[in-house]
Amino acid sequence: MTNVLINAPKTAKKGEVIELKALILHPMETGFRPGTNGRIIPRNIIEHFVATWNGTEIFRMDFSPAIAANPFVSFFAVATESGTIGFRWTGDEGFQVEESVAIAVG
Amino acid sequence: MPRTTRRAFLAGTALVSVLPFAPARATPEAMAAVIKEVVGDNVIREGRVTLELPPLIENGSTVPLTVSVESPMSEADYVKAIHIFNEKNPQPHVFDARLSPRNGRALIATRIKLGDSQRIVAIAETSKGEFFSASADVIVTLAACLEDIT
Numbered sequence: 001m002t003n004v005l006i007n008a009p010k011t012a013k014k015g016e017v018i019e020l021k022a023l024i025l026h027p028m029e030t031g032f033r034p035g036t037n038g039r040i041i042p043r044n045i046i047e048h049f050v051a052t053w054n055g056t057e058i059f060r061m062d063f064s065p066a067i068a069a070n071p072f073v074s075f076f077a078v079a080t081e082s083g084t085i086g087f088r089w090t091g092d093e094g095f096q097v098e099e100s101v102a103i104a105v106g
Numbered sequence: 107m108p109r110t111t112r113r114a115f116l117a118g119t120a121l122v123s124v125l126p127f128a129p130a131r132a133t134p135e136a137m138a139a140v141i142k143e144v145v146g147d148n149v150i151r152e153g154r155v156t157l158e159l160p161p162l163i164e165n166g167s168t169v170p171l172t173v174s175v176e177s178p179m180s181e182a183d184y185v186k187a188i189h190i191f192n193e194k195n196p197q198p199h200v201f202d203a204r205l206s207p208r209n210g211r212a213l214i215a216t217r218i219k220l221g222d223s224q225r226i227v228a229i230a231e232t233s234k235g236e237f238f239s240a241s242a243d244v245i246v247t248l249a250a251c252l253e254d255i256t
Contacts, residue, residue, distance in 0.1 A: 017210035068217035
């Protein structure tokens with residue numbers, strides 16, 4: 001249903017700084033635009049994006065309506081140990097999506 | 107008390123109908139107020155922060171933005187938070203990001219919406235409690251937040 005695209009290396013050296021990219025399909029409706037019937041389309045955005053490494057939070061970003069539709073975020077992380085990198089998006093209307101990727105650190 | 111003539115009434119309605127539809131908007135003052143909320147009484151210094159946006163934007167609904175901060179990102183000295191603000195979108199916030207030494211590098215790239223030509227401000231907060239900023243002026247030819255045509 002929800003489409004998420006994660007771009008992360010599958011392997012990394014210990015201590016290496018790796019780039020993580022995450023894209024999610026979402027309208028990010030601002031709540032400031034009138035629709036075809038002239039009424040304001042209610043706000044529907046993703047408010048929080050959190051990334052975890054084996055359950056420990058490593059990055060967090062709070063969005064505003066000024067984030068473009070289909071939010072894309074690229075950030076960096078230190079490869080500490082093998083395991084899973086988790087991504088979680090939460091927002092209006094009970095929106096919650098989680099995705100994770102495995103990484104081998106050696 | 108003057109009687110309302112039909113002519114005056116019609117002139118009045120015409121005036122009301124041409125009043126521009128003006129939704130609440132962030133202003134440079136509103137942005138300064140929000141920045142003050144984040145920074146408090148600390149001094150904001152220029153430098154260390156690099157904010158990259160295309161100077162001329164054809165479509166305000168998807169604008170690539172990259173912000174990076176020079177920092178060792180060690181336990182002793184790292185970038186704790188990066189905030190992006192704008193002057194003329196309906197709200198002054200764009201995003202607030204929280205970082206830690208686990209990030210290794212203070213660089214974030216994303217895509218934002220811009221409602222008008224304006225100045226974008228990035229503020230970085232370090233673990234030592236210092237604030238650094240950078241800004242970028244952009245020209246937007248087609249604004250985001252237009253009517254939904256789908």
